[in-house]
Amino acid sequence: MILSPSMLSSDFANMESELKALQEAGLEWVHLDVMDGQFVPNITFGPPIIKAMRKKSNLFFDCHLMIEDPGRYIQDFADAGADLICVHAEACTHLERVCSQIADAGCKPAVALNPHTTVDSIRYLLPQLHMVLLMSVNPGFGGQKFIPFTMDKLRELKAMITDCGSQALIQVDGGVTPENTPDLVRAGADVLVSGSAFFGFPPYSQRHKTFMEAAAK
Ligand code: DX5
Ligand code: ZN
Numbered sequence: 001m002i003l004s005p006s007m008l009s010s011d012f013a014n015m016e017s018e019l020k021a022l023q024e025a026g027l028e029w030v031h032l033d034v035m036d037g038q039f040v041p042n043i044t045f046g047p048p049i050i051k052a053m054r055k056k057s058n059l060f061f062d063c064h065l066m067i068e069d070p071g072r073y074i075q076d077f078a079d080a081g082a083d084l085i086c087v088h089a090e091a092c093t094h095l096e097r098v099c100s101q102i103a104d105a106g107c108k109p110a111v112a113l114n115p116h117t118t119v120d121s122i123r124y125l126l127p128q129l130h131m132v133l134l135m136s137v138n139p140g141f142g143g144q145k146f147i148p149f150t151m152d153k154l155r156e157l158k159a160m161i162t163d164c165g166s167q168a169l170i171q172v173d174g175g176v177t178p179e180n181t182p183d184l185v186r187a188g189a190d191v192l193v194s195g196s197a198f199f200g201f202p203p204y205s206q207r208h209k210t211f212m213e214a215a216a217k
Contacts, residue, residue, distance in 0.1 A: 002190065003029070003212065004027075005022060005193075006031040006032075006033055006142065008033045010199050015052075023058070025203070025205035027208060028059065029060045031195075032064065034064065039066050039090075039139075040139050053081075061081060062084050063083075064193075066088060070085075070098060071097065084109075084131065086111065087112065099129065109129055111133070112139075112173075115136065115150060119132075119156050131168055132157060133172075133193075143195070146176065154172065154187045155187050161188075170190050173193035178210050181217075182217040198211070
């Protein structure tokens with residue numbers, strides 16, 4: 001299991017030290033939540049901030065774009081230093097085109113699905129995806145409660161990925177804690193995002209260990 005801490009719950013005034021602390025705690029990924037106030041009812045940051053973060057960190061930048069029509073900005077996020085760009089299926093009319101744009105820009109393509117969106121919507125894209133993100137809360141805010149039916153969706157997606165021989169990773173985002181980590185990993189999650197349940201419990205090296213031990217249960 002890979003843990004991808006969500007910077008949404010970090011100290012925005014001290015991102016440089018937060019990024020350093022993650023790296024020192026043995027994390028390899030960091031989850032960057034981009035929100036536009038349209039697709040979701042909240043606004044965070046965009047390419048200029050990610051570019052500034054890139055200058056301070058070698059972590060794998062797992063960029064979750066919660067923005068309308070993200071195809072307009074793929075090159076900007078790639079230039080800013082994104083490693084993976086994840087777009088919402090619900091925000092793209094031509095999802096295949098946007099995934100190709102991401103790959104052409106030299107980044108790993110991923111698609112996120114809101115809680116109500118069926119996994120079938122990305123069946124034909126699986127061969128070209130590096131990752132599928134299952135939202136386990138309605139996107140927009142940290143600290144929300146995990147929606148239980150996500151667990152069924154996760155099993156369904158895992159079976160679909162296995163059946164078609166795809167290498168796509170499954171990421172779960174929203175309300176993830178050390179308590180639900182064992183079930184999520186058993187159901188097929190490869191990457192877990194954690195915001196409030198990670199940053200709220202320093203030191204990060206200990207919290208990372210707690211999640212990894214839960215994943216091995
Ligand atoms: C929610 C974001 C998540 C958020 C998760 O819209 O996509 O990445 O930071 O936060 P927690 O782990 O607190 O639910
Ligand atoms: Zn996210």
